[in-house]
Amino acid sequence: MRAETIDMNAQTQAAEELAETKIRAQNVNVFYDKMQALHDVSVDIPAKMVTAFIGPSGCGKSTFLRCINRMNDTIPICRVEGDITLDGQDIYDPNVDPVQLRARVGMVFQKPNPFPKSIFDNVAYGPRIHGLSRNREELDEIVEQALRRAALWEEVKDRLQAPGTGLSGGQQQRLCIARAIATRPEVLLMDEPCSALDPIATAQVEELIQELTNRFSVVIVTHSMQQAARVSQRTAFFHLGHLVEFGHTDDIFTQPQDSRTEAYITGRIG
C-alpha cells in the first residue's frame, strides 16, 4: 500500500482493501477502418467503485467505454483487438452473446434517450425482455425500486403512465438511469451523463452515482474534471488514444506522474 493512503479514513481504507478487479483490459487497440482510435490500453477497473475516464475531446475515452459492453459491434467499420475480461471471462470470446453481456453491463448515454413510451414502460422494458419478473406485482416492485434508486420516484409516482419524453432533461436522464439499473446490471457505464443537464440536475445525478456504488461498479466518462474529482475513486486520463495515467483519483489530481496529465488538469491542454 502506498504512503498517501495512510491518512484516508478507516471506511475508505477498508473499501480499498476489498477492491477486486471487475473489468480487466489488456492491450486494447481499436480501429475505425484504418484509423486507430485507441493504442494499447490496459486498465483494471475495480468492483463497486466509481472509475472516471477523463481527457480532451476525441481522446478515445468514449470509444473505450463502448468496448466494455460491445456497443462498438454496431459500428461496422469498428475493429477491437486485445483482451477485455469481465470477472475473468473474455467478453470478446465468440461464445459470449453481446445481448447477455449488455444485460450485465448497462449503459447511460450522453443525451437522455427515453423511449417514446410511458415512464413505467421505459423502466419495465429491460426487466420485461429479460424475464426478470414472474408477475405484475414483481414488475411494479422492480420499477418502483429502480425509480427510487434513481431519485425520481417522488416526482413521477403519480404519473407513471405519462410519456417519458414529456419529462424535463434532468428527469429524463434519471429515467434513463432508472431504466439501466432496473435490469440489475453488475457494471453501469455512463457516457457523459450530465453534459445535457443544468447544475441542479447534475448534482442530483452525481449524488445518485455515489449511492449506486453500493451495488454496482460504475464507469463514467466526463469532460468535467471537477466532476471526476467529486464522484470517482479511480481516474484514468486518456490523451490522443493513449491511456496516459490511471490511479486513485486523489493522486491523479494532486500528484500526477505524467507531464501531460498535469498539463490537462491545470488547464494547459484540452
Place this chain on the structure above:
Amino acid sequence: MSTQPDTLELVRASLPRRRARERRLKVIGVSAILFAFAMLATLILSLVSTGYTAFVQSHATLQVFVDPELVRESRLPRGKFDDVLTAAVAEHLPGVDMTDRASRKEVEKILSNGAQYDLRDMVVADPGLIGQTLRITVPLSDPFDQLNKGGIDRDTPEQNRRLNDSQVAMFDTLKAADVISTPINWGLLTNADSRFPELAGLRGALVGSAWALLVCFLISFPLGIGAAIYLEEFAPKNRWSGLIEVNINNLAAVPSVVFGLLALSVFIGWFGLPRSAPLVGGMTLALMTMPTIIIATRAALKAVPPSIREAALGLGASPQQVVFGHVLPLAMPGILTGTIIGLAQALGETAPLLLIGMNAFITSAPEGPMSAATALPTQIFIWADSPERGFASRTSAAILVLLGFLITMNAIAIFMRNKFERKW
C-alpha cells in the same frame, strides 16, 4: 471599434435586396399553389360537367299486364316479354298506330333493351304474376335518356338527330303523362358492365379493383417491409447490398407496361394462372408497388433516431427486439404513407392490366380473385372507347368514382398515420 458601424451599414444596405428575394420566393410559391389548385379545379369541373348526367337515369313507370298469350308458364324462361312492355308503353301513346310496323318499331326502342330481362327475372321468380298487372319502373334506352337529360338538342335538324320528330313527340306524350322520372342512378355502382349504356355500371370494376388491390397489398406490404428491414437493419453493407439497392431504385422507375409483359409471360404463360383474374392483376401491381414500399420503408427506418436503437441495445435487447419493439413502431407512419402512395399508384395503373386481359367485356361482378374481372381504370378505358353518348358521361362519372375511391384510401391512410404517430 471602428468596424462596428461599417458592419451595420453593410447589413442595412443588403437588407432591401434580401427582403426582395424573400418576397419573390413567396410570390412564386403562392402562384405555384394557385396554379396547381386551378388545374385541379379545371379537371374536377370538366369531369363533373360531363359526368353529372350519369348519376341520374331516366326511367319509365308503367302498368304492365303480363299477358298469358305472350308469356306462357310452360315455356318459361322464354316468352315475349319485350312485347308485353311495348304494349304497356303503347297504352300511354293513344295516337300511335301499333299495327304499323315502322311506328311499332319506334315504340319498341323507347325502353332499354335490358328492361325485358328485368321483367323476365321477376316472372321466372314468381310465375304467379302471369295474367296480373304489375307496376314496374324500367330504364329508358340511351337516346331517350339523353333526350330527357338534354343530351340531344331538339333544334338539331331531324336528319342529324338520333331521334326523329315522331319519336320526340312520343317522348313528350309520355313525359306529359308523368310516366318519365329521373331518379339517382344507383345502377352506376350496383350494375356490372353492359352493352347498353343505360344499364352499364361499375360493380364489376369496383369489385375487381378491390380484389386486385387486396392481393397487391397482401403481397407487397409484408414483402416490401421485410426486404426493407433486412436491407436497412441486418444486411452487411458491402458491394452486393449496394448493387441490390441500385436495382430496387431502378425497379421503381421501370415503365408499368413492362411489368404487364412480365406478368403475361410468367404468371399466365408459365404458371398457367387464369387471364383477366384480379389475382394476376394484384400480383402484377404488387411487382410495381414493392419497390415504392421498400424505398419508403428504408427512408422511414433511417429517420428513426439512432439514440433509440442505442438505448434498446444498451439494455440488452436483441437486434430483432430493437427493430420490432422500437424502430418499426416509430417508422410506421412513414411506412404507411409510402404504402398508400404505392397502392394509390396501383389503383390508377392501366397499362399492365390491359396486357393481362383485365380489359375484357364482362357482364357480371367477379365472385373471387380467380374469376374474370375488369378494374376501374380499365373500365374507364373501355367506356372511353365506346361511341354511345351514354358512355361518354359514364366515363367521366367513372373517373369521379375512381377519384372518390382514392380519396377514401388516402383518408384511411391519414387516419392510420395519425393513430400511429408518436413524438420522440
